[in-house]
Amino acid sequence: MNEEISAWIGEARWFAGKGREWTLTSQRRVGELPDPPEGLRVAIELAEVTYADGDTELYQLPLASYTEPQERLAHALVGEWDDDDLGRVWVYDALHDREAMALWLRAFDAAANATRGLLHFHRIPGHELDLEAHSTLFSGEQSNSSVAFGDDALMKVFRKVTPGVNPDIAIHHVLTEAGSTHVAALYGWLDLVDEDTDTTIQLAMLQQFLRTASDGWDLALASVRNLFAEADLHADEVGGDFAGEAARLGVALAEVHADLAGHFPVEQRDAAALDALASAMEGRLDAALQVVPALADHEAGLRQTFDRLRALDGVEVQQVHGDLHLGQTLRTAKGWKIVDFEGEPAKPLAVRLEPDSVWRDVAGMIRSFDYAPRVVALTAGADTAEAEQIAYRATEWAARNRQAFLESYSAQRGTGLDEAASVLLDAYLADKVVYEAVYEARNRPGWLSIPLAALGDPA
Numbered sequence: 001m002n003e004e005i006s007a008w009i010g011e012a013r014w015f016a017g018k019g020r021e022w023t024l025t026s027q028r029r030v031g032e033l034p035d036p037p038e039g040l041r042v043a044i045e046l047a048e049v050t051y052a053d054g055d056t057e058l059y060q061l062p063l064a065s066y067t068e069p070q071e072r073l074a075h076a077l078v079g080e081w082d083d084d085d086l087g088r089v090w091v092y093d094a095l096h097d098r099e100a101m102a103l104w105l106r107a108f109d110a111a112a113n114a115t116r117g118l119l120h121f122h123r124i125p126g127h128e129l130d131l132e133a134h135s136t137l138f139s140g141e142q143s144n145s146s147v148a149f150g151d152d153a154l155m156k157v158f159r160k161v162t163p164g165v166n167p168d169i170a171i172h173h174v175l176t177e178a179g180s181t182h183v184a185a186l187y188g189w190l191d192l193v194d195e196d197t198d199t200t201i202q203l204a205m206l207q208q209f210l211r212t213a214s215d216g217w218d219l220a221l222a223s224v225r226n227l228f229a230e231a232d233l234h235a236d237e238v239g240g241d242f243a244g245e246a247a248r249l250g251v252a253l254a255e256v257h258a259d260l261a262g263h264f265p266v267e268q269r270d271a272a273a274l275d276a277l278a279s280a281m282e283g284r285l286d287a288a289l290q291v292v293p294a295l296a297d298h299e300a301g302l303r304q305t306f307d308r309l310r311a312l313d314g315v316e317v318q319q320v321h322g323d324l325h326l327g328q329t330l331r332t333a334k335g336w337k338i339v340d341f342e343g344e345p346a347k348p349l350a351v352r353l354e355p356d357s358v359w360r361d362v363a364g365m366i367r368s369f370d371y372a373p374r375v376v377a378l379t380a381g382a383d384t385a386e387a388e389q390i391a392y393r394a395t396e397w398a399a400r401n402r403q404a405f406l407e408s409y410s411a412q413r414g415t416g417l418d419e420a421a422s423v424l425l426d427a428y429l430a431d432k433v434v435y436e437a438v439y440e441a442r443n444r445p446g447w448l449s450i451p452l453a454a455l456g457d458p459a
């Protein structure tokens with residue numbers, strides 16, 4: 001059984017340890033969903049993975065064990081073994097299984113704030129769940145697993161879990177209660193509460209499903225393709241101009257930042273904190289240079305950018321998104337929504353809840369405005385003459401949308417981009433480019449030229 005579970009984890013999209021040496025060091029059942037039909041058990045298990053260097057990670061595995069094989073779930077089979085209680089069982093990834101997901105939804109609905117053993121189901125009043133809705137598991141490269149229930153609700157099951165507050169739930173909770181129009185409303189969440197060890201692990205989040213929304217990244221790519229198809233026109237002249245949307249995104253982000261500032265602590269950090277921030281950025285550059293040697297051509301300029309932080313007196317910090325890019329935005333008929341407030345998955349939970357500068361989020365979005373035209377240009381396959389023209393237009397598209405976004409963000413916030421803010425923004429932009437260079441080298445080497453191009457010509 002352990003080998004089958006290990007093989008399945010190793011292949012899973014959400015497993016963060018691909019390419020590293022690891023073993024499954026423990027697995028425990030922490031709860032079962034109530035009222036299953038005869039011949040089915042839906043259990044939530046936690047699997048501990050230990051890496052060769054001693055690091056450990058905990059993964060959530062919701063498993064549906066049937067006493068009969070289920071042909072319809074053949075694609076989601078984890079394994080087949082003898083179980084102490086049920087005898088021979090066929091075990092499937094429960095998220096693919098409509099029967100199992102219906103039980104999960106009913107458990108959320110059963111009673112406000114019900115407790116089932118260690119599992120605590122929390123509900124926010126005000127929305128009646130559609131219990132007849134069929135579940136559909138989202139496909140795609142995601143860190144977690146999301147399941148839609150008809151067009152009513154979306155449940156995100158966190159895969160890599162750690163004790164403590166999950167920022168995605170905490171932030172959605174606060175913004176929902178604040179009546180923010182820029183997030184999908186939170187309907188509920190599931191905690192695993194271990195009173196013996198006094199720890200809580202947040203396992204899942206149930207929220208409004210934005211069924212008709214379009215992904216911001218896809219919309220941006222469509223706009224760029226429109227521009228590239230019109231050889232003689234400029235970004236402001238083609239039908240698919242994105243600047244209006246970029247401006248609306250700026251307003252949405254400023255409003256979200258204002259709501260977050262109203263409900264989480266806002267702190268003033270001194271010059272020593274800025275020194276530490278600059279050192280952290282330099283440290284990330286040092287590590288990145290080992291992975292992407294081409295960064296060495298830009299090292300001096302990057303170090304100067306980080307160093308400029310040390311000349312500032314202080315910085316205001318607050319709760320931010322932490323990992324913002326166009327792929328975390330959804331355009332609905334009613335405006336832009338921002339999703340996935342989990343922060344950078346690679347960072348520990350406690351760090352992700354630490355306040356940061358709003359300019360980190362602004363930098364994240366600006367990087368996306370640079371990526372979109374360059375991604376289209378990379379796949380355009382143009383000859384040399386055309387490539388020059390396309391590169392020019394890519395720069396034009398990025399600059400136009402960056403400006404529209406920044407202007408509307410600053411206007412909504414009521415503060416312009418003063419000198420201190422420019423220094424911060426430049427540092428966060430540089431830090432993100434360094435992060436992206438490593439990300440692309442590891443995950444999409446064909447796209448490494450995108451962050452490198454953002455650093456300009458080598459010094």
Ligand SMILES: Nc1ncnc2c1ncn2[C@@H]1O[C@H](COP(=O)(O)OP(=O)(O)O)[C@@H](O)[C@H]1O
Pocket residue numbers: 138142143144145146154184207208209210211213215327328329330339340341342
């Ligand atoms: N409330 C929602 N309604 C519809 N789609 C959503 C909603 N929230 C997120 N999504 C989409 O689901 C996918 C995964 O969401 P995300 O929060 O980024 O998950 P992950 O943590 O797994 O990266 C993304 O494509 C996102 O656009």
Ligand SMILES: O=P(O)(O)O[C@H]1O[C@H](CO)[C@@H](O[C@H]2O[C@H](CO)[C@@H](O)[C@H](O)[C@H]2O)[C@H](O)[C@H]1O
Pocket residue numbers: 143217323325326327344345364367368369371372436439
């Ligand atoms: O969505 P995640 O939190 O998993 O973020 C990671 O993957 C992103 C890619 O999907 C990556 O974003 C980079 O590529 C995007 C285009 O695919 C681009 O819009 C972003 O600006 C760029 O940073 C992100 O960096 C990484 O953390």
